[in-house]
Amino acid sequence: MTSDGFRPLDEKSLAEYIKATPALSSKLGGKLDHLQIKEVGDGNLNFVFIIVGSAGSLVVKQALPYIRCIGESWPMTKERAYFEAMALKEQGRLCPDHVPEVYHFDRDMSLIGMRYLEPPHIILRKGLIAGIEYPLLAEHISEYMAKTLFFTSLLYTTTTEHKRAVAEFCGNVEMCRLTEQVVFSDPYKVSQYNRWTSPYLDQDAEAVRQDNILKVEVSQLKSMFCERAQALIHGDLHTGSVMVTHDSTQVIDPEFAFYGPMGFDIGAFLGNLILAFFAQDGHASQANDRMSYKSWILRTIEETWSLFRKKFIALWDENKDGNGEAYLPPIYNNPDVWQLVQGKYMEDLLHDSLGFGAAKMIRRIVGVAHVEDFESITDASKRADCERRALNFAKMLMKERRTFASITDVASAVQKA
Amino acid sequence: MTSDGFRPLDEKSLAEYIKATPALSSKLGGKLDHLQIKEVGDGNLNFVFIIVGSAGSLVVKQALPYIRCIGESWPMTKERAYFEAMALKEQGRLCPDHVPEVYHFDRDMSLIGMRYLEPPHIILRKGLIAGIEYPLLAEHISEYMAKTLFFTSLLYTTTTEHKRAVAEFCGNVEMCRLTEQVVFSDPYKVSQYNRWTSPYLDQDAEAVRQDNILKVEVSQLKSMFCERAQALIHGDLHTGSVMVTHDSTQVIDPEFAFYGPMGFDIGAFLGNLILAFFAQDGHASQANDRMSYKSWILRTIEETWSLFRKKFIALWDENKDGNGEAYLPPIYNNPDVWQLVQGKYMEDLLHDSLGFGAAKMIRRIVGVAHVEDFESITDASKRADCERRALNFAKMLMKERRTFASITDVASAVQKA
Numbered sequence: 160m161t162s163d164g165f166r167p168l169d170e171k172s173l174a175e176y177i178k179a180t181p182a183l184s185s186k187l188g189g190k191l192d193h194l195q196i197k198e199v200g201d202g203n204l205n206f207v208f209i210i211v212g213s214a215g216s217l218v219v220k221q222a223l224p225y226i227r228c229i230g231e232s233w234p235m236t237k238e239r240a241y242f243e244a245m246a247l248k249e250q251g252r253l254c255p256d257h258v259p260e261v262y263h264f265d266r267d268m269s270l271i272g273m274r275y276l277e278p279p280h281i282i283l284r285k286g287l288i289a290g291i292e293y294p295l296l297a298e299h300i301s302e303y304m305a306k307t308l309f310f311t312s313l314l315y316t317t318t319t320e321h322k323r324a325v326a327e328f329c330g331n332v333e334m335c336r337l338t339e340q341v342v343f344s345d346p347y348k349v350s351q352y353n354r355w356t357s358p359y360l361d362q363d364a365e366a367v368r369q370d371n372i373l374k375v376e377v378s379q380l381k382s383m384f385c386e387r388a389q390a391l392i393h394g395d396l397h398t399g400s401v402m403v404t405h406d407s408t409q410v411i412d413p414e415f416a417f418y419g420p421m422g423f424d425i426g427a428f429l430g431n432l433i434l435a436f437f438a439q440d441g442h443a444s445q446a447n448d449r450m451s452y453k454s455w456i457l458r459t460i461e462e463t464w465s466l467f468r469k470k471f472i473a474l475w476d477e478n479k480d481g482n483g484e485a486y487l488p489p490i491y492n493n494p495d496v497w498q499l500v501q502g503k504y505m506e507d508l509l510h511d512s513l514g515f516g517a518a519k520m521i522r523r524i525v526g527v528a529h530v531e532d533f534e535s536i537t538d539a540s541k542r543a544d545c546e547r548r549a550l551n552f553a554k555m556l557m558k559e560r561r562t563f564a565s566i567t568d569v570a571s572a573v574q575k576a
Numbered sequence: 577m578t579s580d581g582f583r584p585l586d587e588k589s590l591a592e593y594i595k596a597t598p599a600l601s602s603k604l605g606g607k608l609d610h611l612q613i614k615e616v617g618d619g620n621l622n623f624v625f626i627i628v629g630s631a632g633s634l635v636v637k638q639a640l641p642y643i644r645c646i647g648e649s650w651p652m653t654k655e656r657a658y659f660e661a662m663a664l665k666e667q668g669r670l671c672p673d674h675v676p677e678v679y680h681f682d683r684d685m686s687l688i689g690m691r692y693l694e695p696p697h698i699i700l701r702k703g704l705i706a707g708i709e710y711p712l713l714a715e716h717i718s719e720y721m722a723k724t725l726f727f728t729s730l731l732y733t734t735t736t737e738h739k740r741a742v743a744e745f746c747g748n749v750e751m752c753r754l755t756e757q758v759v760f761s762d763p764y765k766v767s768q769y770n771r772w773t774s775p776y777l778d779q780d781a782e783a784v785r786q787d788n789i790l791k792v793e794v795s796q797l798k799s800m801f802c803e804r805a806q807a808l809i810h811g812d813l814h815t816g817s818v819m820v821t822h823d824s825t826q827v828i829d830p831e832f833a834f835y836g837p838m839g840f841d842i843g844a845f846l847g848n849l850i851l852a853f854f855a856q857d858g859h860a861s862q863a864n865d866r867m868s869y870k871s872w873i874l875r876t877i878e879e880t881w882s883l884f885r886k887k888f889i890a891l892w893d894e895n896k897d898g899n900g901e902a903y904l905p906p907i908y909n910n911p912d913v914w915q916l917v918q919g920k921y922m923e924d925l926l927h928d929s930l931g932f933g934a935a936k937m938i939r940r941i942v943g944v945a946h947v948e949d950f951e952s953i954t955d956a957s958k959r960a961d962c963e964r965r966a967l968n969f970a971k972m973l974m975k976e977r978r979t980f981a982s983i984t985d986v987a988s989a990v991q992k993a
């Protein structure tokens with residue numbers, strides 16, 4: 160144990176920890192001597208244990224003071240667990256249907272106990288690779304995004320609450336810096352961490368590093384990420400942070416949460432769906448050409464934004480006489496002006512989302528952390544073809560994002576790319 | 577004395593306070609029994625005392641828990657003095673030539689002791705009304721803005737320092753809320769606090785409250801004010817917060833300081849110069865038609881921005897290999913891309929400044945707090961004519977700000993208005 164009360168747990172010490180922690184042991188039923196404990200973390204950063212007892216189960220996630228997939232050579236504050244716990248609780252309060260319940264948080268141990276999302280829950284990204292359709296995905300994720308973003312924005316909160324919360328989440332600065340580096344910087348320069356499907360994409364990676372217009376655009380997006388405290392964002396809302404079944408959609412892993420631009424979350428999700436789309440040709444087989452699955456992904460992209468837009472505006476309308484001080488009813492006092500401001504807000508948000516989505520796509524192809532959608536395509540040449548199409552689309556999307564008037568135009572462009 | 581150690585001072589109790597406070601008494605020479613103390617606050621919010629001793633002088637500013645010009649019916653945190661002191665010290669460190677030195681700060685008493693800016697220093701606004709030219713004003717104020725804004729932005733600081741400072745200044749939220757109300761909200765709605773030169777401007781005030789396009793624009797500016805932590809801004813940089821002589825320019829009164837959009841400061845200054853311009857016809861006499869003075873104001877508007885732009889870019893160039901993480905040299909690694917990003921940054925900043933400047937003009941004509949530039953025009957009909965021209969110009973400027981490619985275009989438009 161270090162002097163701050165922290166010690167990394169393994170299966171054995173975790174069993175002792177649970178026995179000593181009623182908030183956890185009470186979830187498991189009696190017979191605590193026969194717990195099944197398994198470390199399952201397949202994420203990049205942390206350790207995740209599944210614990211099954213005689214009459215219940217739970218998950219324990221622990222942050223270590225470095226990045227798991229890289230090792231102790233890349234230190235990273237374990238305080239990220241604090242912000243993850245804060246965000247999970249807040250997002251769970253705002254959208255309980257789509258966020259696992261937090262049972263316990265231990266700040267000294269950087270340890271969160273939460274609901275185990277039992278099988279058949281799987282990580283959405285794996286479902287997308289397997290070609291599984293999730294009919295409620297757009298409905299659910301749009302609900303999550305609309306509620307978590309709207310209720311933490313100035314459309315709903317007072318400036319007083321907002322600035323208090325902004326200040327608190329400024330503490331999650333190390334995670335923000337990591338995003339700045341791996342999303343907004345490294346892909347656009349030579350970096351020891353970057354990798355790509357070589358030699359196929361050598362020229363493509365080089366082209367990214369020499370694209371002045373793209374660099375101007377990414378600088379704008381980076382500034383927005385660093386400066387604009389629009390809402391409490393998840394901060395890492397890719398398809399690996401969502402667990403799904405046919406009927407259930409659960410958002411986990413908000414350890415990058417802070418007050419940032421809403422478009423960063425929406426873009427992360429949409430951008431990763433677009434990556435999944437471009438990966439499909441790599442997963443096609445004679446038995447399944449994935450054509451109808453590609454259509455489903457496109458429909459899901461469209462519906463996610465359309466439903467988000469609808470739900471977000473509905474929340475705004477319902478709460479317009481609330482405490483939010485951004486658009487006071489005595490000012491925005493006629494239907495014309497109300498439609499004008501809402502239209503402008505949603506148009507800007509779409510464009511922000513497309514820009515951030517494009518940035519998230521690019522970094523997954525030429526940056527440090529790749530996605531299984533492409534990595535699982537074993538034929539490197541085939542993989543490179545898929546990645547190149549995704550990369551070129553993303554570059555175009557970042558540069559031209561302001562010319563897209565609707566999500567339908569985006570989906571058409573993906574289809575034609 | 578209240579339980580928190582606060583008590584409002586008058587001339588007599590202040591003398592005792594000074595005697596008990598070496599950081600103050602040491603500035604005054606011996607013979608502390610014969611201090612000249614005079615309350616001179618002509619500002620809207622606080623009490624300001626000038627203290628002259630046998631061999632020195634100083635100013636003491638104290639915040640009371642309400643707004644001075646309105647009274648105890650409008651409570652306002654006296655903690656504003658803490659943020660004013662923090663900002664004065666930081667801005668003084670970054671630009672000592674143009675910020676009075678802080679000798680002493682007492683948080684319990686909300687009291688700041690600082691350098692007395694002795695006569696012939698006067699408030700710039702009064703100089704503008706009197707028709708006095710200040711040949712170094714543009715040079716000095718552009719220096720102040722370039723240094724205070726550049727060095728507190730992400731162009732110079734790390735994300736880590738930036739978020740720490742942002743969080744600290746989130747505490748000045750009551751002052752931010754006051755600005756939100758009086759600058760971005762009240763002028764666009766019916767409010768008991770609004771006033772204007774009635775009946776002359778009744779229709780004009782009404783037109784502001786019915787201008788949907790203007791309301792959309794002001795909503796965007798308000799969001800930027802509330803959400804965008806671009807740099808440590810003064811927050812109230814009108815011509816009443818600047819004291820001048822022929823050779824000296826000193827910026828006082830940063831009690832509204834927080835991390836906000838740079839354009840809010842630049843716009844406040846430029847907008848108030850434009851107000852001074854439109855007031856000149858009301859001050860013209862047979863002896864002095866103020867034509868050449870109007871030209872000087874226009875030149876000062878142009879030079880303020882041009883010099884600011886030049887100095888800001890020079891600081892950026894000089895510090896591009898420093899700790900600032902916004903534009904990493906290995907990414908922005910050729911002269912073309914460097915010029916592109918700087919050009920875009922300064923273009924956006926000009927447009928932000930014009931938008932905020934326009935908002936500051938409008939609120940001084942139809943909002944709660946007016947400016948002496950117009951108030952000192954005793955003939956109400958003449959005053960209303962000046963105000964109407966300023967108001968119409970400001971409305972146009974807010975709506976059309978993105979069409980102005982340079983400050984010269986803005987100055988021409990002012991001249992023609």
Ligand SMILES: Nc1ncnc2c1ncn2[C@@H]1O[C@H](COP(=O)(O)OP(=O)(O)O)[C@@H](O)[C@H]1O
Nearest residue numbers: 200201202203204205207218259274275276412
């Ligand atoms: N509440 C949970 N229920 C079931 N599995 C979970 C739960 N939380 C995490 N996991 C599993 O652990 C993996 C890593 O979790 P995650 O929170 O994404 O960690 P990291 O921050 O390291 O990415 C997930 O991909 C998922 O498979």
Ligand SMILES: Nc1ncnc2c1ncn2[C@@H]1O[C@H](COP(=O)(O)OP(=O)(O)O)[C@@H](O)[C@H]1O
Nearest residue numbers: 617618619620621622624635676691692693829
């Ligand atoms: N350091 C100073 N030296 C000389 N006069 C000062 C100084 N500080 C303030 N004053 C005078 O007091 C007035 C009010 O000060 P200010 O800081 O603007 O207070 P407020 O916050 O109430 O507007 C100024 O307009 C100026 O005349």
Ligand SMILES: [Mg+2]
Nearest residue numbers: 202203399412
């Ligand atoms: Mg994860």
Ligand SMILES: [Mg+2]
Nearest residue numbers: 202204412414
């Ligand atoms: Mg994670």
Ligand SMILES: [Mg+2]
Nearest residue numbers: 619620816829
């Ligand atoms: Mg003042």
Ligand SMILES: [Mg+2]
Nearest residue numbers: 313314485799
């Ligand atoms: Mg907003």
Ligand SMILES: [Mg+2]
Nearest residue numbers: 619621829831
């Ligand atoms: Mg003041």
